[in-house]
Amino acid sequence: MVSFAAEPIFSLGFFKVTNSLLDTFLVDGLLIGLIVAINKKISLIPGMLQNVIEWVIEAFYEITESVAEERASRIFPYLMSFFLFILLANWSGLIPGISAIGLKEGHTIVPFFRPATSDLNTTLGLALISLVATHVMSIRVTGIKDYLGRYISLNPLNLYIGVLEAVGEIVKVVSLSFRLFGNIFAGEIVLGTVSTIFAVLFPIPFLMLEVIVGLVQALVFAMLTMAFMAVLTTPHHHEEAKEVIRK
Numbered sequence: 596m597v598s599f600a601a602e603p604i605f606s607l608g609f610f611k612v613t614n615s616l617l618d619t620f621l622v623d624g625l626l627i628g629l630i631v632a633i634n635k636k637i638s639l640i641p642g643m644l645q646n647v648i649e650w651v652i653e654a655f656y657e658i659t660e661s662v663a664e665e666r667a668s669r670i671f672p673y674l675m676s677f678f679l680f681i682l683l684a685n686w687s688g689l690i691p692g693i694s695a696i697g698l699k700e701g702h703t704i705v706p707f708f709r710p711a712t713s714d715l716n717t718t719l720g721l722a723l724i725s726l727v728a729t730h731v732m733s734i735r736v737t738g739i740k741d742y743l744g745r746y747i748s749l750n751p752l753n754l755y756i757g758v759l760e761a762v763g764e765i766v767k768v769v770s771l772s773f774r775l776f777g778n779i780f781a782g783e784i785v786l787g788t789v790s791t792i793f794a795v796l797f798p799i800p801f802l803m804l805e806v807i808v809g810l811v812q813a814l815v816f817a818m819l820t821m822a823f824m825a826v827l828t829t830p831h832h833h834e835e836a837k838e839v840i841r842k
């Protein structure tokens with residue numbers, strides 16, 4: 596049975612290190628290792644790995660450019676970072692045998708690694724990072740006056756719309772975090788239950804389904820963040836929009 600909360604593995608003073616935090620370190624290590632390996636092997640005549648990575652980056656950048664236009668260079672790093680981290684975190688729980696390695700507590704085993712995105716703390720943190728980065732970028736691109744103009748106005752109707760937009764920003768955090776957490780946590784429960792009852796062939800279709808779910812959820816989170824950034828970095832007024840584009 597999968598615990599709703601991440602299980603602590605050991606403590607550093609008052610700080611408890613959980614299996615989802617260890618998984619975060621694992622994913623970070625894999626990403627850093629991949630970056631170092633790619634940098635060492637970059638060449639004018641790319642191999643298969645470099646070709647695949649260049650194709651993926653180019654495809655994502657073209658999507659960002661089609662939505663955000665001249666702001667693509669600012670938004671793309673966030674899109675790619677969220678996608679890669681969430682994808683590997685989602686898939687980390689699908690590594691064969693990873694849930695069987697851990698601490699034995701009674702008749703159960705507490706795994707050393709649990710998908711970081713199956714912990715609400717992680718998905719909430721990712722959503723907050725997305726929100727803060729979006730608003731900071733909005734201020735830098737459009738200016739503080741245009742940014743505040745979205746939420747504050749002397750016109751009662753515009754002020755009402757601004758209040759709704761402010762509430763919407765809070766809803767975005769809830770939506771992003773709970774959607775990702777719910778899908779990955781539910782998948783962990785399904786896989787754990789099916790694997791307990793049927794040990795060999797029956798879990799394979801569910802495993803393949805979770806591979807797809809992990810990919811889709813990473814895409815959804817990254818693409819929504821990109822869309823939010825594109826919207827909030829678009830100036831309200833046409834003349835200001837022209838000025839930003841000229842810059």
